[in-house]
Amino acid sequence: MNHSLMEEIVKYSKKTKTTDKKQRVLQAAAQLFAEKGYANTSTSEIAKKADVAEGTIFRHFQTKEKLLRSILLPFLKESLPPLSEDVFSEMLASYGDSPESFFRALIKNRYEFFKESKEYFQILVKEFVYTEPFQQEVKVLFEQNVLKRINDAIKRFQEKGEITQSIPSEILTRTAFTIIFGFFFTHMFLQNNEDTPIDNEIEQVVQIIINGMK
Amino acid sequence: MNHSLMEEIVKYSKKTKTTDKKQRVLQAAAQLFAEKGYANTSTSEIAKKADVAEGTIFRHFQTKEKLLRSILLPFLKESLPPLSEDVFSEMLASYGDSPESFFRALIKNRYEFFKESKEYFQILVKEFVYTEPFQQEVKVLFEQNVLKRINDAIKRFQEKGEITQSIPSEILTRTAFTIIFGFFFTHMFLQNNEDTPIDNEIEQVVQIIINGMK
Amino acid sequence: MNHSLMEEIVKYSKKTKTTDKKQRVLQAAAQLFAEKGYANTSTSEIAKKADVAEGTIFRHFQTKEKLLRSILLPFLKESLPPLSEDVFSEMLASYGDSPESFFRALIKNRYEFFKESKEYFQILVKEFVYTEPFQQEVKVLFEQNVLKRINDAIKRFQEKGEITQSIPSEILTRTAFTIIFGFFFTHMFLQNNEDTPIDNEIEQVVQIIINGMK
Amino acid sequence: MNHSLMEEIVKYSKKTKTTDKKQRVLQAAAQLFAEKGYANTSTSEIAKKADVAEGTIFRHFQTKEKLLRSILLPFLKESLPPLSEDVFSEMLASYGDSPESFFRALIKNRYEFFKESKEYFQILVKEFVYTEPFQQEVKVLFEQNVLKRINDAIKRFQEKGEITQSIPSEILTRTAFTIIFGFFFTHMFLQNNEDTPIDNEIEQVVQIIINGMK
DNA sequence: AATGAATGAGTATTCATTCAT
DNA sequence: TATGAATGAATACTCATTCAT
Numbered sequence: 001m002n003h004s005l006m007e008e009i010v011k012y013s014k015k016t017k018t019t020d021k022k023q024r025v026l027q028a029a030a031q032l033f034a035e036k037g038y039a040n041t042s043t044s045e046i047a048k049k050a051d052v053a054e055g056t057i058f059r060h061f062q063t064k065e066k067l068l069r070s071i072l073l074p075f076l077k078e079s080l081p082p083l084s085e086d087v088f089s090e091m092l093a094s095y096g097d098s099p100e101s102f103f104r105a106l107i108k109n110r111y112e113f114f115k116e117s118k119e120y121f122q123i124l125v126k127e128f129v130y131t132e133p134f135q136q137e138v139k140v141l142f143e144q145n146v147l148k149r150i151n152d153a154i155k156r157f158q159e160k161g162e163i164t165q166s167i168p169s170e171i172l173t174r175t176a177f178t179i180i181f182g183f184f185f186t187h188m189f190l191q192n193n194e195d196t197p198i199d200n201e202i203e204q205v206v207q208i209i210i211n212g213m214k
Numbered sequence: 215m216n217h218s219l220m221e222e223i224v225k226y227s228k229k230t231k232t233t234d235k236k237q238r239v240l241q242a243a244a245q246l247f248a249e250k251g252y253a254n255t256s257t258s259e260i261a262k263k264a265d266v267a268e269g270t271i272f273r274h275f276q277t278k279e280k281l282l283r284s285i286l287l288p289f290l291k292e293s294l295p296p297l298s299e300d301v302f303s304e305m306l307a308s309y310g311d312s313p314e315s316f317f318r319a320l321i322k323n324r325y326e327f328f329k330e331s332k333e334y335f336q337i338l339v340k341e342f343v344y345t346e347p348f349q350q351e352v353k354v355l356f357e358q359n360v361l362k363r364i365n366d367a368i369k370r371f372q373e374k375g376e377i378t379q380s381i382p383s384e385i386l387t388r389t390a391f392t393i394i395f396g397f398f399f400t401h402m403f404l405q406n407n408e409d410t411p412i413d414n415e416i417e418q419v420v421q422i423i424i425n426g427m428k
Numbered sequence: 429m430n431h432s433l434m435e436e437i438v439k440y441s442k443k444t445k446t447t448d449k450k451q452r453v454l455q456a457a458a459q460l461f462a463e464k465g466y467a468n469t470s471t472s473e474i475a476k477k478a479d480v481a482e483g484t485i486f487r488h489f490q491t492k493e494k495l496l497r498s499i500l501l502p503f504l505k506e507s508l509p510p511l512s513e514d515v516f517s518e519m520l521a522s523y524g525d526s527p528e529s530f531f532r533a534l535i536k537n538r539y540e541f542f543k544e545s546k547e548y549f550q551i552l553v554k555e556f557v558y559t560e561p562f563q564q565e566v567k568v569l570f571e572q573n574v575l576k577r578i579n580d581a582i583k584r585f586q587e588k589g590e591i592t593q594s595i596p597s598e599i600l601t602r603t604a605f606t607i608i609f610g611f612f613f614t615h616m617f618l619q620n621n622e623d624t625p626i627d628n629e630i631e632q633v634v635q636i637i638i639n640g641m642k
Numbered sequence: 643m644n645h646s647l648m649e650e651i652v653k654y655s656k657k658t659k660t661t662d663k664k665q666r667v668l669q670a671a672a673q674l675f676a677e678k679g680y681a682n683t684s685t686s687e688i689a690k691k692a693d694v695a696e697g698t699i700f701r702h703f704q705t706k707e708k709l710l711r712s713i714l715l716p717f718l719k720e721s722l723p724p725l726s727e728d729v730f731s732e733m734l735a736s737y738g739d740s741p742e743s744f745f746r747a748l749i750k751n752r753y754e755f756f757k758e759s760k761e762y763f764q765i766l767v768k769e770f771v772y773t774e775p776f777q778q779e780v781k782v783l784f785e786q787n788v789l790k791r792i793n794d795a796i797k798r799f800q801e802k803g804e805i806t807q808s809i810p811s812e813i814l815t816r817t818a819f820t821i822i823f824g825f826f827f828t829h830m831f832l833q834n835n836e837d838t839p840i841d842n843e844i845e846q847v848v849q850i851i852i853n854g855m856k
Numbered sequence: 857a858a859t860g861a862a863t864g865a866g867t868a869t870t871c872a873t874t875c876a877t
Numbered sequence: 878t879a880t881g882a883a884t885g886a887a888t889a890c891t892c893a894t895t896c897a898t
Contacts, residue, residue, distance in 0.1 A: 019857075037344045039253035043893060053859040058894060060857095129343045129403065130251045139404060171418055174400065179422070182396030186388070189343065190353060204385055208393070212422025235883075257868060267884045272869060274882090447878080465772045467681035471872060481880045486873060488878095557771045557831060558679045567832060599846055602828065607850070610824030614816065617771065618781060632813055636821070636854025663862075685889060695863045700890060702861090 024050040034122040088149040238264040248336040302363040452478040462550040516577040666692040676764040730791040
């Protein structure tokens with residue numbers, strides 16, 4: 001559940017008898033897209049970095065856009081649903097006694113995941129922000145898999161009286177998500193000192209969420 | 215203090231004897247950059263939308279990049295510092311009695327501002343996320359003008375005992391900023407139903423911030 | 429007869445009620461054409477250097493090409509014929525006793541002239557070499573004014589028996605001209621040490637011409 | 643040793659696995675550069691003349707300037723040194739008995755070479771005269787390969803007492819080179835009647851050089 | 857499967873020239 | 878007379894994509 005996303009991507013691509021070269025293209029493209037963005041990366045750069053001929057890229061992916069989608073969508077479409085199913089049910093099983101412990105475990109768990117797959121998330125956020133049509137697709141996937149499950153958990157805590165019932169769960173969910181997303185976003189784009197003692201910060205964020213919801 | 219940012223941009227550009235056509239280019243470019251991003255917008259599109267010859271763009275702005283900077287930087291460099299000075303001192307003067315009222319007023323005030331200048335902020339966020347060198351510049355400006363002032367306000371409330379002193383003000387600041395930014399970001403990219411009763415939401419966000427800091 | 433060619437150009441332009449600005453354009457253009465060549469100089473550069481508006485150039489000269497011709501042709505067409513008439517008749521009157529003294533005086537005299545108008549000759553040679561249609565025009569002017577007169581002098585010396593009669597004067601003329609032109613060309617493009625004791629060199633060239641013709 | 647320079651260029655380009663199209667570009671560009679000069683030739687013209695797509699030019703040569711250099715420099719840098727070594731040593735071996743026969747053979751030999759590669763020399767001289775940075779590069783190459791060897795030959799004749807020792811060999815060299823260069827230049831730019839009985843003229847030039855140096 | 861030469865539409869930018877003021 | 882904003886064709890160059898080998 002904690003595996004690097006890049007490993008997942010590689011694993012996925014192996015399923016369909018992926019060649020060595022195809023993988024090299026995927027990796028090179030991922031690195032460049034993360035660094036400079038899809039629109040600022042040329043296929044010739046990717047070919048050079050992957051050490052393949054430019055034609056090879058198109059033999060495997062047809063268009064540059066499909067290459068981008070091959071990086072982002074397999075995970076989002078095939079791995080995100082079962083993964084979030086797994087993650088949330090385990091979180092609830094192990095830490096579901098109090099909202100504090102649940103959100104603390106959730107954030108810590110996802111932070112590990114995020115740290116290992118920073119590159120992937122950079123592409124995801126960059127193109128989500130930049131590319132209108134992509135936005136819709138990703139939004140739906142996140143709503144159905146992530147937001148929905150946070151909402152389920154919150155509703156459960158509301159029923160148990162551990163979170164205020166005077167605010168609709170949807171609003172609490174959105175706010176919680178916003179705070180968590182903001183935390184990750186901040187660490188992706190605004191922070192250069194990677195060495196911050198992160199546990200303090202996570203604890204801080206958890207407290208804010210919980211207090212705000214009590 | 216509450217004027218539309220686009221008005222500010224127009225006003226600014228008038229200072230330097232701006233022609234009708236120069237403004238049309240600025241507006242067309244702003245719209246297209248907001249919609250599709252700088253890298254996905256061609257100067258010929260801008261020319262067509264502004265109904266000027268392509269050469270006209272370059273007579274006024276020399277390069278496409280300077281056109282982008284002409285949209286973003288005048289405000290960031292010339293208007294942001296005095297504006298944030300004004301906003302924060304007025305907020306503190308009028309609503310500084312309690313952190314609740316201060317943050318509520320701040321968010322409401324900035325939300326109005328943001329609503330009127332959505333296009334501008336879209337460009338800002340898009341290029342901030344997408345364009346490495348731009349990131350640095352903007353980060354510094356925000357740290358010096360916005361983060362610093364939030365920090366000052368929080369320290370003041372800490373001294374008055376209305377906010378916990380057990381957490382360093384810098385961490386509280388960062389968290390508060392993250393939550394507020396996340397709120398705006400959410401409304402820019404994740405929300406399509408504009409008709410949400412926004413006051414509730416703002417109240418909710420304020421409660422979360424305050425409870426988390428008490 | 430020894431005046432700088434640039435003075436001639438200025439004088440010429442004054443004849444037709446030339447404005448201050450027109451002259452500034454002529455001078456700026458001459459400098460830039462000499463340095464970088466006509467094809468590599470833009471009218472906006474000229475305007476900037478002359479400190480006039482770009483429109484002003486076209487008001488006075490209509491096209492960039494006419495500006496070039498206004499620099500080169502007035503001298504070639506209006507001043508070259510009487511000037512070469514004067515120069516050759518004076519040379520012959522004062523130094524016509526021997527071919528040695530004639531060619532020595534001619535080269536020295538023209539070398540002074542050339543030194544003062546280096547810029548002008550640079551444009552002339554550059555565009556002569558580079559621009560086909562211009563070549564024809566200039567060739568005719570030189571043949572009619574310069575080559576013809578050298579030929580006359582040589583024929584005179586042949587008649588007096590001071591130069592071999594066994595070679596047609598036209599061939600001697602062309603060879604002499606080639607040597608003299610080569611000398612100037614060398615000094616324009618191949619030499620960086622301006623401080624060479626030039627008299628020696630001129631004497632050397634004269635000796636070679638004379639010995640070759642005896 | 644007498645091969646056409648254009649053949650040399652073609653041969654050179656074959657070394658590095660040159661395509662048909664690459665050669666067509668080289669030839670079309672050479673023709674146009676010779677005719678109108680580098681600055682007055684557009685890449686679209688070259689593409690049209692070579693009957694290739696404009697992109698093809700850039701795939702092979704990256705920039706227009708590198709295309710020019712691909713025409714001129716391979717010969718200058720790779721073929722000029724061994725070629726001049728060969729030419730001069732053969733000339734001295736076969737005709738080194740007297741300066742007359744040496745210079746006569748040298749000029750005749752180089753005139754054949756020059757006639758076959760007129761186009762190439764036209765580009766060379768045009769850009770040498772027109773383009774400052776190019777001037778330096780070419781000057782050095784000529785000094786090291788051509789001037790130096792003429793100087794060696796002259797010094798040899800001086801030692802044998804067949805050329806005056808009262809003038810430094812450097813000055814004699816420069817003068818001889820100037821005369822020879824002028825002869826070629828004249829035939830490149832000033833002459834339209836190609837049918838001149840050239841042997842007479844060469845003899846004339848040789849006599850002039852030799853007499854001047856005795 | 858892999859190559860890389862070839863393409864041509866598209867890009868940002870330059871430029872000589874025009875024209876209303 | 879002088880300006881300089883405006884033009885749009887032209888320029889060198891890039892790029893995703895195709896295709897013969």
